[in-house]
Amino acid sequence: MTKANSVLDLMKETPLVRLKGRAASHPRAQLWGKLEFAMPGQMKDRAALQMVIDGEDSGALRPGGMIVESSSGTMAEGLTRVASLRGYRIKIVTDPRLDAGSVAKLRALGAEVVVVSESHPTGGWQQARLETLQDLLAQNPGAFWPRQYDSPSNPRAYYNSVAKELLRELGTNIAALVASVGSGGSLCGTARALRESIPNLRVVAVDAVGSVQFYQPQMSRLQSGHGNNLVATNLDYSVIDEVHWTSDGEAFNGARELARRDAIFAGGSSGATYVAASWAAEQFDPGQHVVALFPDRGERYAATIYSDEFMAEHRLTDIVAPPSPLTIRYGVDVAKTWSRAELPHHNGQYFAPNVTLSSDFASRLKAAG
Ligand SMILES: Cc1ncc(COP(=O)(O)O)c(C=O)c1O
Numbered sequence: 001m002t003k004a005n006s007v008l009d010l011m012k013e014t015p016l017v018r019l020k021g022r023a024a025s026h027p028r029a030q031l032w033g034k035l036e037f038a039m040p041g042q043m044k045d046r047a048a049l050q051m052v053i054d055g056e057d058s059g060a061l062r063p064g065g066m067i068v069e070s071s072s073g074t075m076a077e078g079l080t081r082v083a084s085l086r087g088y089r090i091k092i093v094t095d096p097r098l099d100a101g102s103v104a105k106l107r108a109l110g111a112e113v114v115v116v117s118e119s120h121p122t123g124g125w126q127q128a129r130l131e132t133l134q135d136l137l138a139q140n141p142g143a144f145w146p147r148q149y150d151s152p153s154n155p156r157a158y159y160n161s162v163a164k165e166l167l168r169e170l171g172t173n174i175a176a177l178v179a180s181v182g183s184g185g186s187l188c189g190t191a192r193a194l195r196e197s198i199p200n201l202r203v204v205a206v207d208a209v210g211s212v213q214f215y216q217p218q219m220s221r222l223q224s225g226h227g228n229n230l231v232a233t234n235l236d237y238s239v240i241d242e243v244h245w246t247s248d249g250e251a252f253n254g255a256r257e258l259a260r261r262d263a264i265f266a267g268g269s270s271g272a273t274y275v276a277a278s279w280a281a282e283q284f285d286p287g288q289h290v291v292a293l294f295p296d297r298g299e300r301y302a303a304t305i306y307s308d309e310f311m312a313e314h315r316l317t318d319i320v321a322p323p324s325p326l327t328i329r330y331g332v333d334v335a336k337t338w339s340r341a342e343l344p345h346h347n348g349q350y351f352a353p354n355v356t357l358s359s360d361f362a363s364r365l366k367a368a369g
Contacts, residue, residue, distance in 0.1 A: 249319020
């Protein structure tokens with residue numbers, strides 16, 4: 001048992017658990033789940049702590065000051081705990097997708113929670129939240145905005161911790177790292193550090209169908225946590241080899257299967273990651289390891305992912321990922337169901353596809369039917 005001076009000391013050292021993988025998969029490599037949700041809060045505790053420490057060190061966050069951040073829940077929880085234990089006031093801007101239990105928890109932990117009421121016509125909920133956040137910054141001069149989407153402290157938290165924990169437990173025979181992407185901090189920070197010891201590591205990003213992060217047209221979706229209508233500076237394409245997109249039903253039923261098969265009750269981003277990682281473990285040899293990062297617990301999703309009524313109402317009950325994904329062309333084809341694409345790299349350099357116009361996306365969407 002660990003004796004800690006406060007819960008801040010517990011924001012590290014998450015368990016690593018051997019997984020069976022999906023019933024439809026035939027893993028050859030050893031599949032592992034890194035239970036990032038097994039911290040006082042969830043996966044973003046590590047980033048929250050690092051961003052506050054760096055804010056203090058730089059002088060941007062002054063003693064007794066105010067922290068303001070936009071979050072769909074996980075980062076909010078980490079920041080709120082860190083703020084209350086280190087003596088800061090905190091305002092969290094979120095949107096109506098955050099469940100009532102999480103809002104109550106944030107308020108209990110000491111946050112002021114501001115819920116935006118309308119999604120931005122093009123930038124979605126993220127953009128609406130960022131606009132409200134700008135208003136709060138203007139009203140509270142000197143407030144500290146940790147900026148999870150841009151701050152190097154976010155990936156650095158994972159660079160300094162998760163990779164070390166994995167190398168200590170598994171050594172350098174890790175063939176692939178599979179993780180969902182929202183700000184990109186957890187995947188890219190961990191991958192950068194692992195690559196220093198494992199140059200051939202395969203880095204697999206998991207995104208949601210309808211998210212724009214990997215050159216896909218924006219579409220409405222129910223998945224939250226990972227996926228984005230904006231591209232974060234912390235998403236470092238240069239470290240990523242391939243990306244998978246899953247639809248809402250595939251991700252949610254993936255989470256249900258993770259609960260049934262491996263007794264892990266987690267959120268939709270973990271479900272999507274489980275789908276991609278179970279398949280990835282088929283691609284490598286016995287004796288090699290494939291690691292999946294699981295960001296948050298399932299309780300927040302009792303009324304959605306884990307509700308039969310919700311699944312039926314959204315016609316998701318039978319939308320289960322097939323045994324393997326479709327392989328599509330990056331920046332060309334539109335993913336509508338579980339698909340994967342290789343990111344274009346040449347001589348170690350990443351080349352962004354030449355599609356920037358929204359009209360391009362519209363015609364590709366039309367072509368996809
Ligand atoms: C539930 C959940 N899954 C996945 C992610 C994506 O993690 P990252 O922002 O490190 O890319 C987040 C980020 O907050 C999250 O809350």
